[in-house]
Amino acid sequence: MKELKRLISSDDQAAAWQRLRTLATASGSYSELRSLGRLAAALGVESGTAHGLQSLRLALVGGGTPELLADPLRAACVGSGIVPELHVGGYGDFPGELLNPDSALARFAPRIVIVLNTSHELLGRLEFGADRDAIDAIVAQECQAMLGAARAFNERTGAEVVLHTLPVLDESQFGGLAWKIPGAADNFLARFNVSLGEQAPPSVHLIDAAGMAARLGSRNWFDPRFWYHARQPLCFAAVRAWSDAVTALVRAILGLSRKAVILDLDNTLWGGVVGDDGVEGLKLGEGTGDGEAFKAFQLHLRHLRQSGILLAICSKNEESIALDAIDRHPEMVLRRDDFVAIKANWRAKPDNIREIATQLDLGLDAFVFVDDNPAERDLVRRELPAVAVPEMGDDPAYFADVLSRGRWFERISITEEDGRRTEAYRSRARAAASQEAATDLPAYLRSLEMKAVIRPFEAISMERITQLTNKTNQFNLTTRRVVQSEMERFARDASWITYSVRLRDRFGDHGLISVFFGEIRAAQLTIEGWLMSCRVLKRGVEQALFAVVLEEARRRGVEEIIGIYRPTDRNALVRDMYGDLGFEKAAECAREVRFRLEVASARKPEHFIALAMEQPGRRSTPPLEQSVQ
Amino acid sequence: MQQQEVLSRLGEIVSEVLQLDHVELDMTTTADQIDGWDSVSTIEIMVAVEEAFGIRLKTGEMASMSNVGILVNRILAG
Numbered sequence: 001m002k003e004l005k006r007l008i009s010s011d012d013q014a015a016a017w018q019r020l021r022t023l024a025t026a027s028g029s030y031s032e033l034r035s036l037g038r039l040a041a042a043l044g045v046e047s048g049t050a051h052g053l054q055s056l057r058l059a060l061v062g063g064g065t066p067e068l069l070a071d072p073l074r075a076a077c078v079g080s081g082i083v084p085e086l087h088v089g090g091y092g093d094f095p096g097e098l099l100n101p102d103s104a105l106a107r108f109a110p111r112i113v114i115v116l117n118t119s120h121e122l123l124g125r126l127e128f129g130a131d132r133d134a135i136d137a138i139v140a141q142e143c144q145a146m147l148g149a150a151r152a153f154n155e156r157t158g159a160e161v162v163l164h165t166l167p168v169l170d171e172s173q174f175g176g177l178a179w180k181i182p183g184a185a186d187n188f189l190a191r192f193n194v195s196l197g198e199q200a201p202p203s204v205h206l207i208d209a210a211g212m213a214a215r216l217g218s219r220n221w222f223d224p225r226f227w228y229h230a231r232q233p234l235c236f237a238a239v240r241a242w243s244d245a246v247t248a249l250v251r252a253i254l255g256l257s258r259k260a261v262i263l264d265l266d267n268t269l270w271g272g273v274v275g276d277d278g279v280e281g282l283k284l285g286e287g288t289g290d291g292e293a294f295k296a297f298q299l300h301l302r303h304l305r306q307s308g309i310l311l312a313i314c315s316k317n318e319e320s321i322a323l324d325a326i327d328r329h330p331e332m333v334l335r336r337d338d339f340v341a342i343k344a345n346w347r348a349k350p351d352n353i354r355e356i357a358t359q360l361d362l363g364l365d366a367f368v369f370v371d372d373n374p375a376e377r378d379l380v381r382r383e384l385p386a387v388a389v390p391e392m393g394d395d396p397a398y399f400a401d402v403l404s405r406g407r408w409f410e411r412i413s414i415t416e417e418d419g420r421r422t423e424a425y426r427s428r429a430r431a432a433a434s435q436e437a438a439t440d441l442p443a444y445l446r447s448l449e450m451k452a453v454i455r456p457f458e459a460i461s462m463e464r465i466t467q468l469t470n471k472t473n474q475f476n477l478t479t480r481r482v483v484q485s486e487m488e489r490f491a492r493d494a495s496w497i498t499y500s501v502r503l504r505d506r507f508g509d510h511g512l513i514s515v516f517f518g519e520i521r522a523a524q525l526t527i528e529g530w531l532m533s534c535r536v537l538k539r540g541v542e543q544a545l546f547a548v549v550l551e552e553a554r555r556r557g558v559e560e561i562i563g564i565y566r567p568t569d570r571n572a573l574v575r576d577m578y579g580d581l582g583f584e585k586a587a588e589c590a591r592e593v594r595f596r597l598e599v600a601s602a603r604k605p606e607h608f609i610a611l612a613m614e615q616p617g618r619r620s621t622p623p624l625e626q627s628v629q
Numbered sequence: 630m631q632q633q634e635v636l637s638r639l640g641e642i643v644s645e646v647l648q649l650d651h652v653e654l655d656m657t658t659t660a661d662q663i664d665g666w667d668s669v670s671t672i673e674i675m676v677a678v679e680e681a682f683g684i685r686l687k688t689g690e691m692a693s694m695s696n697v698g699i700l701v702n703r704i705l706a707g
Contacts, residue, residue: 029680030676031645031646031673031676031677031680034673035645038648065669067669068669068672068673224688225686225687225688225691226672228688229672229688229691229692230668230669230672230691232672236676
């Protein structure tokens with residue numbers, strides 16, 4: 001802290017932010033976090049963004065007096081790479097601030113609003129002895145009121161809204177009997193939380209305060225003294241855990257969560273060293289406590305994989321021995337197919353990790369590295385600071401906990417695409433291998449037997465469309481971030497053209513991989529968003545999509561198409577795309593380049609993808625993912 | 630712990646919470662004499678005092694804690 005203050009007073013801002021980020025990640029106490037938050041506020045948002053942090057308009061309202069949580073939250077944000085422009089509401093601002101179109105909150109125009117709804121507001125309505133119907137009616141009404149306010153605010157301003165599940169704050173009066181009485185507080189709050197989760201629309205997200213309070217203990221979450229004295233919704237010992245939950249969710253909303261785990265093998269996925277102990281000598285599965293713990297950790301990883309997180313291996317081993325253990329050990333939960341990359345060799349781990357990142361087309365900040373060996377962890381931390389490297393401890397029984405506690409993989413939705421991600425990456429790797437074998441490009445593209453379904457945005461895909469739009473950085477012409485309600489509006493509005501693209505080839509189904517949206521005004525189509533997953537680069541998808549756009553533009557009397565390229569540090573890949581599609585450069589400034597194309601003289605782009613256009617809502621064949629098994 | 634010792638440690642806490650360079654407290658100081666010591670910062674000071682002196686204040690005591698004399702005597706009482 002002293003060092004930090006010295007850096008700030010000597011105006012070494014780069015070093016100050018660096019130090020601030022480290023301290024804000026490590027610091028546990030309320031007082032320290034608060035001081036760090038204030039120092040960050042004093043340095044300012046502009047200084048933060050100039051030193052590599054991402055800015056964010058963030059609001060905190062409701063639930064007693066949120067003021068004391070503002071600075072710690074700011075600090076926690078900084079620790080996770082975000083410098084917030086923070087609006088803090090006063091006492092009792094919720095739900096009025098969300099509902100009033102001219103409230104201070106609405107005028108602030110946040111990207112994300114954190115609403116600290118608390119159990120007290122709800123428990124005030126609880127009548128002991130009320131029967132089940134009466135309780136259900138209160139739950140339904142309160143849920144609707146809360147979600148209604150959140151939804152209204154989202155629709156009016158586009159902000160994503162974060163609510164809290166409601167924890168039990170006091171000792172139970174009834175013990176197990178509570179679960180037989182709908183009007184007992186525990187029972188009532190559980191019903192409310194379930195309803196809240198089930199009914200929350202995609203633009204409303206939840207912080208699981210109930211789950212956190214249960215894990216920490218209710219007296220470590222809430223201190224009644226501070227509630228009675230000053231309406232503090234959390235006790236100060238809980239502020240770190242709460243801030244971490246908020247920042248993880250914020251990162252998920254911004255599409256910044258991590259995407260892959262790179263795992264060591266010996267003493268990480270199994271007990272023992274396979275090169276010395278042999279496959280038969282490994283501790284894994286029944287027989288020993290350690291073996292059970294390693295197996296449980298593998299199960300945890302498999303669940304991560306099934307929810308869309310990629311797994312890869314980086315281990316110092318003979319490749320043949322490592323693969324033999326993965327294939328042959330009867331208790332292995334994870335098999336070769338569960339991994340998108342396996343690096344078992346004697347090279348330095350940072351080199352292997354860099355290679356995996358290149359192979360998967362992911363930035364290093366998408367990875368978490370899990371290794372039981374402190375020396376390897378230290379090396380990766382020093383060589384690749386963007387990779388997250390948790391302290392795993394030396395007991396496999398806690399490995400899964402450690403990985404969960406980091407909240408690296410927080411997500412706001414899990415779609416069908418997520419379940420197929422590993423397969424998609426693996427088939428891409430196979431296609432890349434076959435590309436190396438092919439000599440000319442058209443022959444190779446033809447050999448892929450690609451089929452695309454290009455359709456206007458449909459309700460069933462909205463979540464995936466929004467998710468892809470917000471997390472795609474490289475093939476993304478405008479890097480415009482959106483909320484789902486905005487995308488739904490584009491889909492409804494006749495002056496917009498929207499398309500999503502699903503692609504499959506002979507190696508597998510890639511799912512929904514590209515999104516396009518543009519607005520027609522006075523015979524001019526302006527392309528506001530065009531992006532594609534990097535899984536399917538250089539396949540001619542953009543050409544196929546543009547052929548469809550061109551046709552639709554002609555049909556609707558568009559005379560001129562305007563393409564916009566907004567450069568970021570990640571999207572140089574598509575700098576020349578409009579040029580390659582036959583557009584001319586029309587205007588250029590530092591923020592954007594505009595291209596134009598006259599529809600009358602435009603040529604149809606060449607590609608090797610069979611197209612299937614289907615009318616939304618009148619599907620003659622099942623959706624692609626169901627037709628390919 | 631002596632009164633003077635508590636006063637000086639308390640001065641450090643108050644200046645840290647209020648982000649002031651140096652706050653000199655005596656037994657007659659009250660919150661309204663110190664820049665920025667409002668009801669919100671009182672709670673922060675309470676939290677820091679509990680952390681620093683290992684005491685636990687009762688709900689009823691919190692309201693009177695913007696009076697330094699009372700606070701110091703409470704800390705000395707343990």
